[in-house]
Amino acid sequence: MIAIEGLAKAFGPRGAVHAVDGVSFTAPDGQITGLLGPNGAGKTTLLRMLATLVLPDAGHASIDGLDVVRHRYAVRTRIGVLSDARGLYPRLTARENVRYYGVLHGLAGDALEARIDTLFAALGLVDHADRRTQGFSQGERMKVAIARALVHDPATVLLDEPTNGLDIMSVRALREQLRALRGAGKCLLFSSHVMQEVAALCDRIVILSRGRVVAHGTAAELQAQAGTASLEDAFVSLLGTGEGLAA
Amino acid sequence: MLSAGGLRRIGVITRKEIVDASRDRRTVIVSLLSAVVGGPVFLILMFNFMAGQAERARDVILPVIAQDRAPALIAFLEREQVKITPAPDDYEAQIRRGDLDVALVVDPRFDADVAQGKAGTVRLVYDRSRDRGRPAVDQVESLLRAYNRLWGAERLVLRGVTPGVANPLSVEPVDLATPQQSGSLLLFLVGFYALFAGLAGGMAPALDTAAGERERQSLEPLLMTPARPVELALGKWLAVGAYAGLVVLCTLLLFYLTLSFAPLPPVGVPFLFGARELGRFVVVLLPLVIAFPAILLYLAARGRTLKEAQANVSLVFLVVGFLPVFSLFLQWREPEWIAAVPVAGQYSLLRIALRGEALPALQVVMSYAAPIAIAVIALAAVTRLLSRESVLAGR
Numbered sequence: 001m002i003a004i005e006g007l008a009k010a011f012g013p014r015g016a017v018h019a020v021d022g023v024s025f026t027a028p029d030g031q032i033t034g035l036l037g038p039n040g041a042g043k044t045t046l047l048r049m050l051a052t053l054v055l056p057d058a059g060h061a062s063i064d065g066l067d068v069v070r071h072r073y074a075v076r077t078r079i080g081v082l083s084d085a086r087g088l089y090p091r092l093t094a095r096e097n098v099r100y101y102g103v104l105h106g107l108a109g110d111a112l113e114a115r116i117d118t119l120f121a122a123l124g125l126v127d128h129a130d131r132r133t134q135g136f137s138q139g140e141r142m143k144v145a146i147a148r149a150l151v152h153d154p155a156t157v158l159l160d161e162p163t164n165g166l167d168i169m170s171v172r173a174l175r176e177q178l179r180a181l182r183g184a185g186k187c188l189l190f191s192s193h194v195m196q197e198v199a200a201l202c203d204r205i206v207i208l209s210r211g212r213v214v215a216h217g218t219a220a221e222l223q224a225q226a227g228t229a230s231l232e233d234a235f236v237s238l239l240g241t242g243e244g245l246a247a
Numbered sequence: 248m249l250s251a252g253g254l255r256r257i258g259v260i261t262r263k264e265i266v267d268a269s270r271d272r273r274t275v276i277v278s279l280l281s282a283v284v285g286g287p288v289f290l291i292l293m294f295n296f297m298a299g300q301a302e303r304a305r306d307v308i309l310p311v312i313a314q315d316r317a318p319a320l321i322a323f324l325e326r327e328q329v330k331i332t333p334a335p336d337d338y339e340a341q342i343r344r345g346d347l348d349v350a351l352v353v354d355p356r357f358d359a360d361v362a363q364g365k366a367g368t369v370r371l372v373y374d375r376s377r378d379r380g381r382p383a384v385d386q387v388e389s390l391l392r393a394y395n396r397l398w399g400a401e402r403l404v405l406r407g408v409t410p411g412v413a414n415p416l417s418v419e420p421v422d423l424a425t426p427q428q429s430g431s432l433l434l435f436l437v438g439f440y441a442l443f444a445g446l447a448g449g450m451a452p453a454l455d456t457a458a459g460e461r462e463r464q465s466l467e468p469l470l471m472t473p474a475r476p477v478e479l480a481l482g483k484w485l486a487v488g489a490y491a492g493l494v495v496l497c498t499l500l501l502f503y504l505t506l507s508f509a510p511l512p513p514v515g516v517p518f519l520f521g522a523r524e525l526g527r528f529v530v531v532l533l534p535l536v537i538a539f540p541a542i543l544l545y546l547a548a549r550g551r552t553l554k555e556a557q558a559n560v561s562l563v564f565l566v567v568g569f570l571p572v573f574s575l576f577l578q579w580r581e582p583e584w585i586a587a588v589p590v591a592g593q594y595s596l597l598r599i600a601l602r603g604e605a606l607p608a609l610q611v612v613m614s615y616a617a618p619i620a621i622a623v624i625a626l627a628a629v630t631r632l633l634s635r636e637s638v639l640a641g642r
Contacts, residue, residue, distance in 0.1 A: 048639070051471050052471070053470055053471060053636065053639060054639075055636070073473055073475070076471060076473050077473055081468065081471045083467050083468060083471070085464035085465070085466070085467040085639075086464065086468060087460075087463040087464030087465035087466075087468070088463075088465060089263075089267055089463075089465060090463070091267050091270040091271060092263075092266070092267060092270075096263075096266075100259070100263050101468075101472055103259045104256055104259060104260075104472040104473060105472060105473060106252065106473070132270075148468065149468070
């Protein structure tokens, strides 16, 4: 479970840009929580704070009760992150890329190889396992990056705009993966600026705008809150603008 | 400090970087080519150059203007194996162009002056700016001086005076240079080459593992693993150091093999670059194999892209290339503390090794201090850089 309380982070000279400005919400296990907001809403900064890469200026965040600042290395063993930056090592094979992260997480030997086999089978990467990632397509790279993020079987999975640059088939494959993870009781936090993405997948939705949470709940709750007939109208109404919500 | 898990992760990182770099075919080929082929080719060229110089001094061809005016001098030169030819009309132009090394002009008044008991004049024409001709010029000049002494001594004897009267000072040169010292310029270049090979060997892996990691966006996910920044810095440094060391070793070994077994022209200097010298070279160059990769890693890590990093890294080459040139202009004897100065100290110690002498222990210890300190500082800086949030900033 992810618990966030009053989290804030500012950048720029004298902290002039409030990227994240007092965000609070919780993301329970066994559910996919969607983080929806236009570009520049603070989604990436928020996820980076949860991933222990960026230190918050104020507030707290914890994952399974472990504070992301005080227990950052313990947190890292429990989270799998598919970040916006998902570069692979082009001269290593898909398996070697994933294995590198596995051994860094303390896995080794047959158990690690079996884990990689399972992941590759689930992602449809078996034929590509021992090829260098040099010539991989966007979708294939994304799959390797997912396998890399999940190799240590983390209880919490953070995904930053995972569908960026993917074709329809890859997006569908990804959704299946995420639903399977939800079925396994994982806590998933999924950021996107595409409303349909979030609506199709998420159990709960957090709408972020200019670093603040403007609404929070299930799709039905958001529609009720905005008093609109469709989810799309609810988003536009809650954000005050349709900007950045293009499909 | 580093935990057991930390040490294990450092090993994992080092191994991954070594495998990754070894698959960079172009870089591997270029590094090995410069070490494996470049070194021997360079040695063979140097040897042929030196052999050519010796040959020029041995078989001097001397064009002479008006040789019939000084038949005794010409006969003396011919006895000394100088080949006398008539000078072409444009001998001055030919010397300027470098087609001729030297020419001798017998003055029109030579016989008349000699008959009157005055000094006869001959002119030695050469171009000082042409180093290639220097051995021939020196050879002719020393023969002319020898003839001058011989002639003068004969005259004194004719007058019943012992020649020692005109030569109160007898200079007997005693050259203390061992055969190794004579060849030390060549071997110094060997050291210089090996040192640069170490720098070049570490460059490509450093750029790839630091700036390449940022450029291809694989650093951010890596920083989200349990690997601490200090472990990443150390692991990558070990990998880059392994490559730098390997290239240095290859280069030295190939020099050794070339000098031992290649059919090099005899240059009159028995070169010794045996296993002992090889070992001393390794001892002297090791601190740089420790320091260079750390510096390269830091400069490369400062670049967000490979291109930026390359510009940073070229700075090291400038400094390393410049330091020995600086010591070349140093007029006085090198102070002993020079050993403590990185690069300059290594050059100084290499020269000691090349003279066939044992390395002075104190200076060796001194030569290790600064490079190790530099490596520690550079790696601390890399660690700090990797801990900063700004390292995530995109291109």
